[in-house]
Amino acid sequence: MNALLRNAYKWPKCTPPVSVAAFSTAPSPWRKAANSSSKSRERERNIINLHHEINDSLDQLKDSLDHGESLSRGGRPSKNKSTFSQKRSYQMFEVLVNARVNKVMREMGDYRDRQEDWRAFGVNNQVQLDSSIGLFKKALDTCFAKATEKGMISRSDNPLFWNLRNSFVKGDNRGLSSELVHSFQTFLMKERFPDAINELHREIADLRFPYEWYPATRMLQRTVHLHVGPTNSGKTYNALKALEGAKTGIYAGPLRLLAHEIWSRFAAKGKPCALVTGEEVRIPEGVDRWFHSCTVEMSPLNKPVDVAVVDEIQMIASEDRGWAWTQAVLGLQAKELHLCGEDRVVELIQDLCARIGDRCIVHRYQRLNPLETMSKSLRGDFRNLEKGDAVVAFSRVALHKLKAGIEQATGKRCAIVYGSLPPETRAQQAALFNDPNNEYDYLVASDAIGMGLNLEIKRVIFESSSKFDGNKVRSLTVPEIKQIGGRAGRYRTASAEIASAQEGAAGGEEAVEAKVESNTGWVTAFDFRDLQDIQNAFQKEAKPIETAGLFPPANIIERFHTYFPPRTPTSFVLTRLRELARLSPRFHLCDFDTALEIADAIQPYNLSVADRCVFLNCPVSFRVSRDGESNGQREALQAFAKCVAEMGSGHLLDFDCIDLSILDMDEEKRMTMFNNPAYLQSLERLHQIITMYLWLSYRYEGVFQSQSMAFKVKEIVEDRITEFLDKLTYVTYSQARRRQAMREAAERHKKAEEQLLGEEEQEHLQEHHEEEPEEPTIEIVEELDPEEIIGEVIEEGGTGEREPGPDAEKNQGSG
Known part of the structure; x- marks a missing residue:
């Protein structure tokens, strides 16, 4: 940080930072912009003066440390450093916002270009629009003055x-532009x-009492059993025992693979069970009563049952999905x-129950x-693997590369498990790894194993x-590191459960449990550079969860929408609702960004408010590539929305956005595509669009009629x-470079978040990061092209990742 401050303002001309990562390392701009007015020049001089004050303060702190003075974390120099650096960060952010708002206004268009849209917001001519833009910029100045001068953030x-700061931290410039x-x-x-x-708006936006949204449930006198403990402690096992002993019940988990695992377990025990996820529904035939195994978002709230089990309850704090756990509870x-x-x-939970x-x-x-x-890593060498090891990675490309590398280096077979594998394949791979009597000694798995997939x-x-x-x-x-690492040394697995069910009576079950050995579980890293992070995480305690996530249900959004003119964009209605929302201290609003993007994408189509609320939950990602190319999901979503609005043909082959020609390649031509990352990305794009189609087919059965073909x-x-x-x-060298690039990118984002959020708020934001429902195909690392991540071309002179000497590992310490 000191180097950043000392180097600030040495460049006469530079461009604003283009990302959160760049924000932490970019030189202070924008001298050309600062010369445009006396106000800008005055702000520039103030920031330069502030820069000198910071340097003086930091020099004093350094001198005191050099003389051996011991300063506590809460000492005054540390506090001054934090105050000065954060204030300066807010001023840099203000310059970036001012530059971005001008670009956004140009992109929104003049009055004559979009008269109908502007009239919906009460703007009737260009003069009024220009005046409103000027007043909005003054409002921005006021909000930044509150942040920098009064600390009101x-x-x-x-x-x-x-809203602006959080959008920028989460979504870089794209998120900031959308929020503006x-x-x-x-x-x-x-x-x-x-x-x-x-x-009336304030009354409807009063979300302080969400328990009143479920009057039928409030008529019940429920008993809530809260099973808490570390991984491999038997908490889920005991909860499922209660579910199995009931006549009717529900299991709700965070991932499709967990819902499928419980569904398989109940089927093995002869208990009729329905599988309900966003894109798949299996209802047992020939029975009047059955259990439900579902993802949390699909929990049947209107079905009275004897027992319900909600897994991974800590995800109630998630900024993205926490509302689903709150809804279930x-x-x-x-x-x-x-x-x-x-x-x-x-x-x-105790407070909510009270x-x-x-x-x-x-x-x-x-x-x-x-x-x-462990005190040592694998030193980047697959030959240090042992039977029963599981290597965890976070993208499908990384997993398959690891599998190939392990099998080549060891001569042994390696099983592979991740969330988007077909359920039957995933179960087969898990069984191969769990069987000690074959040559599948190793496993590569995504972080889905941290969500309760038992191996x-x-x-x-x-x-x-x-x-x-x-x-x-x-x-x-x-929490993520502990959750994933805690899967080592599993005491009892789902395969043992199914085996005990197939053996029959309770005696058989006890026999299976008696065979389970209680061995120490070990956690380490592939590379010594990552081992320190793993060790540090296990020495920390995560902060208590203080709030549960909320997202306004459809009935509140529909009611709120009725108090606006007919052509008012749904995104504005949601933004207004977010602005006026009043919350209990025990709740927080979940992220609105995806919902706002969906609302904007489908706004041109004549959908009812109820239909718009359905589309707000559609599984879609608007991520764009580094060159600005869309992933095709926005266009597909718009085509599907248009089909619903016009009650048109929803047959799969009628949508131009669904390009099935890529599947027509014969095997010979496909063999030529295996070094082409664009081919994989095209398949991934098609898969995501088909998944969206299937999700909609369960909500609009009469429109999207090609469900069987889509499957x-x-x-x-x-x-x-x-x-x-x-x-x-x-390829060792390429993978070592990828890991190093990811470490550097993660460190830059961490520093940027600390500058904009402060250390305490940055830690709070991290606590609200939870596992993604499905691993990505590839990791997007800014320093590496897709060809380098997927194509694996070895550069000349590459000798692989250099292993540390014996002292390097020794300095890592032991857990």
């Missing part, structure tokens, strides 16, 4: 600054509503509700066998301590993706 004290558009729309409409309407109509997860959620009058019983568990971190793992090895989470490369959080196409695409991935090879 919270959502309640400074909502405009809070929605903030400007909100600004335009603020003065249009009379006091009576404003009061408050809304499931179960006489007994069993919640399984981490100890840090206890206080929150508010709604449910009895809460806490069951605490201890790990059934020891878990320790008989002796040692967990992290291929990297950073991951691409769909938006950026970031370091793994403490078949999805299966073929998955086979082609697997065929491509199986051809990948492992």
Whole structure:
């Protein structure tokens, strides 16, 4: 940070930073922009003066440390450093926002170009539009003055600054631009509503009592059993025992693969069970009553049952999906509700139960066998693997490359497990690894194993301590590392459960359990550079979860929409609802960004508000490539929305956005495509669009009628993706470079977040990072082209990753 401050303002001409990562390292801009007005020049001089003050303060701190003075973390120099650096970061961010807002306004167009759209916001001519833009810029100046001069940065004290900052941290310039558009729309409409309407808006946006959204559930006197403890402590096992002993029940988990695993377990025990996920529904035939195994978002809230089990309850804090766990906890109509997860959620659940009058019983568990971190890594050498090892990576390309490298180096077979594998293939691979009497000694797996996929793992090895989470490369959080690493030394697996069921009576079950050995689980890393992060995580305790996620349900959005003119964009309605929302201290609003993007994408089509609310939950990603190319999902979503609006033909072959020609290649031509990353990306794009089609086919059965064909196409695409991935090879130098690039990218994002958020808020944001529902195909690393990540071309002179000497590992310490 000191180097950043000392080098600031040495460049006479430079461009604004283009990403969160660049924000932490880019030189201070923009001297040309600063000379445009006396106000800008004055701001520039103030920042330069502030820069000198910071340097003086830091020099004093350095001198005191050089003289051996011991300063505590809460000491005054440390506090001054934090205050100065963060204030300067806010001023840099203000310059970036001012530059970005001008670009956004140009892209929104003049009045004559978009008269109808501007009139919907009460703008009737160009003069009025220019005046509104000027007033909005003054509002931006005010919000930044509050942040830099008064330290007002919270959502309640400074909502405009809070929204802009969080959008930039999460979505870089793209997220910031989107937030500026929605903030400007909100600004335009603020003065249009009379006091009576404003009061009605505030009344509907009062979300302080979400338990009242489920009146049928409030009629029940529920008993909530909270099973908490570390991984491999038996908490989920005991909750499922209660479910199996009931006549009716529901299992709700975070991943499709977990829902499928429980569905398989119940089927093996002869209990009729339905499988319900966003893109697949299997209802048992010939029975009147059955269990439900589903993803949390698909929990049947209107079905009274004896027992419900909600897994991974700590995800109630997730910024993206936390609302689904909150909905399940408050809304499931179960006489007994069993919640399984981490100890840090206890206080929150007890408080929620007290508010709604449910009895809460806490069951605490201890790990059934020891878990320790190792003092040495694998030193980047697959020959250091041992039977029963699982190597964890975070993309499908990385997993298949690791599999190829392990088999080539060891001469042994390696099983592979990740979330998007077909269920039957995944079960087969897990069984091969769990069977000690074959040559499948090793496993490569995604972080899905951290979500409860039970495997008989002796040692967990992290291929990297950073991951691409769909938006950026970031370091793994403490809960993620503990969750994944805790799968080492599993005490009892799902395969043992199914085996015991097939053996028959309870005696057989006891026999299987008696065979299970309680061995120490070990955790390490592939590379010594990542081992320190793993060791540090196991020495930390994650902070207690204080709030549960909320997202306004469809009925509130529909009601809120009725108080706006007919052509008001749904994105504005959502933004207004977010702005006015009042929350209890025990709840937080989940992320609106994806919903706002979906609302904007489908706005041109004549959909009812109810239909728009359905589309808001559609599984879609608007991520663009580094060269700005769309992934095709926005166009597909718009085509599907148009089809619903016009009640047109929803047959799969009628959509131009679904290009099936890529599947027409014969085997000979496909063999020429295995070094072409664009081919894999095209398959992945098609797979995502077909998944979206299937999701919609369950909501609009009369429109999207090619469900069977879509399932078949999805299966073929998955086979082609697997065929491509199986051809990948492992090259030591290329993979070492990829890991190093990811470490550097994660570190830059961490520094940038610390500058904009401060250390405490940055840690809070990390605590709300949870596992993605499905691993990406590749990690997007800014320093590497897709050809380098997928194509694996060895550069001349590459000798692989240099292994550390013996002292390097010794300095890592032991867990």
